[in-house]
Amino acid sequence: xxxxxxxxxxxxxxxxxxxxxxxxxxxxxxxxxxxxxxxxxxxxxxxxxxxxxxxxxxxxxxxxxxxxxxxxxxxxxxxxxxxxxxxxxxxxxxxxxxxxxxxxxxxxxxxxxxxxxxxxxxxxxxxxxxxxxxxxxxxxxxxxxxxxxxxxxxxxxxxxxxxxxxxxxxxxxxxxxxxxxxx
Numbered sequence: 001x002x003x004x005x006x007x008x009x010x011x012x013x014x015x016x017x018x019x020x021x022x023x024x025x026x027x028x029x030x031x032x033x034x035x036x037x038x039x040x041x042x043x044x045x046x047x048x049x050x051x052x053x054x055x056x057x058x059x060x061x062x063x064x065x066x067x068x069x070x071x072x073x074x075x076x077x078x079x080x081x082x083x084x085x086x087x088x089x090x091x092x093x094x095x096x097x098x099x100x101x102x103x104x105x106x107x108x109x110x111x112x113x114x115x116x117x118x119x120x121x122x123x124x125x126x127x128x129x130x131x132x133x134x135x136x137x138x139x140x141x142x143x144x145x146x147x148x149x150x151x152x153x154x155x156x157x158x159x160x161x162x163x164x165x166x167x168x169x170x171x172x173x174x175x176x177x178x179x180x181x182x183x
Contacts, residue, residue, distance in 0.1 A: 037072040038079065038180040044068055047176075049153045050169075060155030067112050068149040069178060071142055076183040078137040079147070081107050084175035086130050091171070095164040100172045102128045104154040107176075109135040112146035125152070128176070137183060 044065045051061055071079065087099035105128040111117060120138040127133070136147055153159075164170045 032074060034182045035072065035074045036077055036180040036182055038178055039070045040178065041065065041068050041070065047151055049151060051153075051159065056155075057157050057160055058155055060153055060158075062108075062150050062152040064148060064150040066148050067114055067146040069109075069147040070115075071117065071145055071147065071180055073138075073141050073180060073182070075141045076137075076139040077142070078134050078181050078183050079109070080132040080179050080181065081126065081128065081135050082132045082177050082179075083128050083130050084177070088172035088174045090162075090164060091173075095162060095170060097161040100159060100162060102130065102174055104158055106152040107133075107135055108150040108152060110148045110150070112148045115144060115146045117142055117145035117147060120147075122147075132179065135178075139183070 047063055047065060049061050049063050051057055069079065071077070083102040083105075086102055087094075088102060088105075089099045106125045107128055108124055108126070109122040111120070111122065117136070117138065119140045119142070120136050123133070123135040126135050135149075162170065162172065
């Protein structure tokens with residue numbers, strides 16, 4: 001009888017223990033939001049291309065800006081460039097021989113030496129336009145990676161007649177806008 005009582009007690013305790021066991025589930029979501037930032041190097045907000053010799057007019061002039069763009073992107077991206085208009089203007093008005101067509105400027109994007117973006121493709125000799133043009137793209141994300149930009153202005157005496165008499169240097173200007181997009 002004692003054995004039967006102990007066996008019965010063990011069954012009741014086992015059932016009671018089982019009856020108290022309870023489980024439930026929770027759903028865990030990791031939600032990744034797209035974030036893209038692009039910053040032009042603060043020391044390079046103004047880029048000058050100076051024609052100071054006869055050969056500059058013949059051969060053209062370029063200005064390479066190291067670490068010009070700094071980007072952050074969650075996932076793939078593309079960087080585009082565009083000008084503020086179809087012409088570089090002389091203080092808002094054309095000189096006697098007109099303004100400078102932005103299409104005479106090429107943008108060359110390359111891998112920077114410092115904090116380089118190694119998993120990207122770069123556009124070479126992209127013609128500046130007031131329509132956006134892709135200059136760099138990647139299928140991978142990037143944290144604080146740099147892109148070098150070279151601004152190349154025309155040779156072949158393309159600007160020979162653009163100087164306005166009486167000015168120390170005739171300056172033609174446009175805004176250049178860089179934009180990063182998720183891809």
